[in-house]
Amino acid sequence: MTEPLVKVQDLQVHFPIQVHFLSREKPVVHALNGVDVEIDRGDAFCLVGESGCGKTTLGRTIMGLVRPTVGEISYDGERISGLRDQALLPYRRRMQMIFQNPYASLNPRMTVQQTLEEPLRFHKSELSDAEVREHTENVMVSVGNDPGWGSRYPHEFSGGQRQRISIARALMVDPEFIVADEPVSALDVSIQAQVLNLLMKVRKERQLTYLFITHDLSVVQHFGTRVAVMYLGTVCEMTTPKTLFATPRHPYSQLLLSAIPKLGRKTFVPVKVPGEVPSPIDLPSGCVFHGRCRFANERCKSQVPELKNYSGAQVACHAVEEDRL
């Protein structure tokens, strides 16, 4: 078997929070609690989950924007977690990021040309001005933008156009891995389709690997080759979108799927979920989902379930393991 492009092992990320400066308490937010993920080359790996489940933290930690508390991240076989900024630079060129809000992720004071040139001038300073301009033009054309936009500012563009500019910026340094954090969530449906189509097209043309972070399961079903469902800083199920939609195994995956509004369903099917997502500061013992799970028993309350293989899926659930569902 070939080495995965990105390998995350037992990743934990804790953020300390300030209480009182005299207090001896040192509470932390448990953003990620032992995540193991492997992303193969060519995958469109989707992370789904609700707000606060740690999907963005996982993406940012892989990008080296957040330092892991415990655990290891390897990229193309080399360990990149814990590297100094300088040593990380060559990897930074190979991985790029696209953010959710194109209104916030483009510098309003830079022209489109300046925005696009910046990563290139930083990572490939040996290029001449003419080469930089030519490359910018090529990338703009490949994402369907008018190269004449270069002298204009972000505020002159609509949300969809801005997101295409962000995608162009990410492609400027010819990366092989892109972390896209909710890239279509801020866009209207008709524009969402345009941007998703573009992301699929450049993936094919450039053999890109994606880590696609989203809360929208219909996007996962359409776009993803693999999917990890996250809840409160842990992965509860990891499989292909097809398997997840056909046979969701983890009780949380089942809940999530049942909650999506369905087009053309004639009546509203209410979802009954006891309680709310617990605080990541005081994590529940055992399985993080046990407080809301109707299959929970004593073992779930005390023992953290591990991801285990079942035909076609990895699931972290005692009830699945004991066949109690």
Add this chain to the structure above:
Amino acid sequence: MALLEVRDLEVEFAMRGARLKALRGVSFDLDAGDRLGIVGESGAGKSMAAYAILNLISEPGRISAGSIAFDGRVLNTLPAEEMRKVRGDRIAMIFQDPMMTLNPVLTVGAQMVECLKTHRTISDGEARALSVQKLREVAIPSPDARFDSYPHELSGGLRQRVVIAIALLLDPAVIIADEPTTALDVTIQAEIMGLMLDLCETRGVSLILITHDIAVVSETTQRMLVMYAGRVVEQGETRGIIARPSHPYTRGLLQALPQRNKPGAELNQIPGSMPTLAELPPGCAFHPRCAYADDTCSGGVPALRTLGKRLVACHHAERLK
């Protein structure tokens, strides 16, 4: 006569010498207990319609034509003082972001009591008892304790429940909900929608649900309006429109949804984007993005006309059949 009758509603903004029409010719009826969905993308004019019903359009905007009749009274010509008595009392509104709707420096209870005392003569004790009862009805755990909580102490889902409790406080006849679940996660959305439907049904409250999410509208409303660039382009029974849209825009929106496409295949996208009000194309506002467009479309604005059981504003609606 319907409970709420909106006729040829038009909202106009005076901007830099020009007059921009944010809403043009919106008409609909809402009967007691009915649920109506208003769907469209950002800038289509959905929220504008809601604000116009409650007479909340402020300078430089104004209702420039049309009428809104509620329970036999014309609302758009009511004096401000009279309108204030209707607003929040007979017609309540729920906004998108519960954190922005609730006052962060007042407790939940203080905000509920304030609302009650503005509209009713009621003692402190009764106001508290009634508020706690409403909090219980929206299934907030330990409502007595929550009465004294501040909004920041509650989760997003609980906050939106509080907003719903406030909307229900004075037993309104109509609730206008503007993207009530857009800021929430899907599981919370499902709970909140379930709660709203339940409450509307058991009390016979009418609901106007404004959202960009067609799937939510398809599950929860009986009739719907589809809006584009300030106009209604299609109007009728929700189920029929979802199954067989008659307007190319409605059809485009439905076909662009990932769940209507084969996984991995190219999505059916609508090219271009919605024009701004200042740059509306001549004729049908949708024609530059429409596959059916021809010279008739750029020549004249299509009227909203009857087609079967439905209203459609398209010169070529028959061709979509």
